[in-house]
Amino acid sequence: MMQNKAAWIRTAKGDLEIDEAPYNEPGPGEILIKNEAIAIQPLDASTRKLAYMPIPYPFILGSNVAGTIAAVGADVIDLKPGDRVVSSTPTYVAKEAKWGAWQKYVLSKAESTAKIGDANCDLAVALSFPLSTAVGALHVYGGMEKPGEGNSNAHENEKVLIWGAGGAVGGYAVQYAKSVGYTVIATVSPRGFAHLKEVGASHVLDYKSSEIESQLRKLGPFHYLMTASGDPTSQQVLGRLLQPNGGRFLSTRAGEVGLPSNVERVYNTFEFATQKPEFSEYAHWWYTTYLPRAIGGTVEPTPIEKRSGGLKAIQAAAEDVLNGKAKNKIVIDPQE
Numbered sequence: 330m331m332q333n334k335a336a337w338i339r340t341a342k343g344d345l346e347i348d349e350a351p352y353n354e355p356g357p358g359e360i361l362i363k364n365e366a367i368a369i370q371p372l373d374a375s376t377r378k379l380a381y382m383p384i385p386y387p388f389i390l391g392s393n394v395a396g397t398i399a400a401v402g403a404d405v406i407d408l409k410p411g412d413r414v415v416s417s418t419p420t421y422v423a424k425e426a427k428w429g430a431w432q433k434y435v436l437s438k439a440e441s442t443a444k445i446g447d448a449n450c451d452l453a454v455a456l457s458f459p460l461s462t463a464v465g466a467l468h469v470y471g472g473m474e475k476p477g478e479g480n481s482n483a484h485e486n487e488k489v490l491i492w493g494a495g496g497a498v499g500g501y502a503v504q505y506a507k508s509v510g511y512t513v514i515a516t517v518s519p520r521g522f523a524h525l526k527e528v529g530a531s532h533v534l535d536y537k538s539s540e541i542e543s544q545l546r547k548l549g550p551f552h553y554l555m556t557a558s559g560d561p562t563s564q565q566v567l568g569r570l571l572q573p574n575g576g577r578f579l580s581t582r583a584g585e586v587g588l589p590s591n592v593e594r595v596y597n598t599f600e601f602a603t604q605k606p607e608f609s610e611y612a613h614w615w616y617t618t619y620l621p622r623a624i625g626g627t628v629e630p631t632p633i634e635k636r637s638g639g640l641k642a643i644q645a646a647a648e649d650v651l652n653g654k655a656k657n658k659i660v661i662d663p664q665e
């Protein structure tokens with residue numbers, strides 16, 4: 330019998346405990362992945378420390394892995410043992426520990442898995458969750474086209490505002506909107522100016538400037554507005570930028586912020602769009618076309634920080650993500 334180990338969370342807000350976990354055989358349509366890379370996401374970190382997402386305990390957190398397929402279940406035709414893959418697991422949708430990414434051998438669904446060939450597992454896993462959040466927000470919930478759909482010059486004179494683009498979600502939102510053909514304006518702290526210009530933003534502005542609102546007003550109006558940081562201040566600024574006519578903006582975070590009545594905030598767990606049956610056409614495109622190409626080089630990856638220590642390193646890494654101390658996506662190899 331193969332051994333498996335996991336970083337368990339046994340009670341709400343409890344510390345992680347490294348302990349044995351079941352080695353699960355994949356059922357129909359499922360695969361078992363030898364997990365070689367996880368990236369710590371703000372969602373995982375806030376669920377660990379603040380019980381942000383309701384889950385049953387004991388539980389194994391995390392919903393994105395990259396590694397090598399160890400076994401496949403019945404009805405899996407396009408994947409086989411030995412394939413290198415990146416996969417989104419339904420951890421927070423199905424709420425069962427067997428899908429949790431913070432373990433050495435993880436079950437996932439073949440339909441939410443992309444082959445990565447010779448690509449680096451660390452880069453693949455660091456890219457997939459925030460990129461899928463950005464594309465899920467702009468395309469699935471925002472209605473923005475796919476790159477290459479229609480006339481690529483049609484949107485040249487239309488502007489998209491991405492607020493708080495210093496993180497992975499925001500940086501990828503900039504790249505996606507640019508790839509569809511929009512003129513992109515981003516806000517970020519000055520350390521991010523050069524990177525965002527390189528990946529396609531036409532204007533980059535410091536979101537902490539006292540002039541930010543008037544600067545943005547001069548650059549608008551905006552066809553799409555998104556706050557990638559999702560904080561209350563950003564939501565309020567976007568709400569005011571939409572005046573006097575009103576409109577809607579996308580936000581990675583919810584919360585009570587007191588928006589004008591003519592403003593709609595579009596919030597969802599955008600990353601989970603690939604797990605929802607109503608978006609199955611999108612999910613197919615995502616896993617078979619867009620994500621493999623992005624990993625292959627069509628999207629510029631945000632920098633990563635590789636941490637040693639395996640499963641034992643997750644707790645401190647998650648604290649750093651939650652406390653804003655992680656300037657890059659932290660990636661850990663659970664096999665260590």
Ligand SMILES: NC(=O)c1ccc[n+]([C@@H]2O[C@H](COP(=O)([O-])OP(=O)(O)OC[C@H]3O[C@@H](n4cnc5c(N)ncnc54)[C@H](OP(=O)(O)O)[C@@H]3O)[C@@H](O)[C@H]2O)c1
Pocket residue numbers: 370371372458459462492493494495496497498499516517518519520521536557558559560563580581582597598599600601656658
């Ligand atoms: N709804 C969803 O489906 C979903 C999915 C994934 C993530 N999220 C949320 O989206 C947010 C971004 O996630 P991420 O993975 O991109 O995080 P990340 O890579 O850790 O982003 C961190 C960066 O965001 C910027 N930032 C932080 N606070 C800010 C603020 N108040 N205003 C403007 N920029 C700020 C900072 O950049 P500077 O250096 O420019 O300050 C920081 O370096 C998180 O809140 C996360 O919980 C939501």
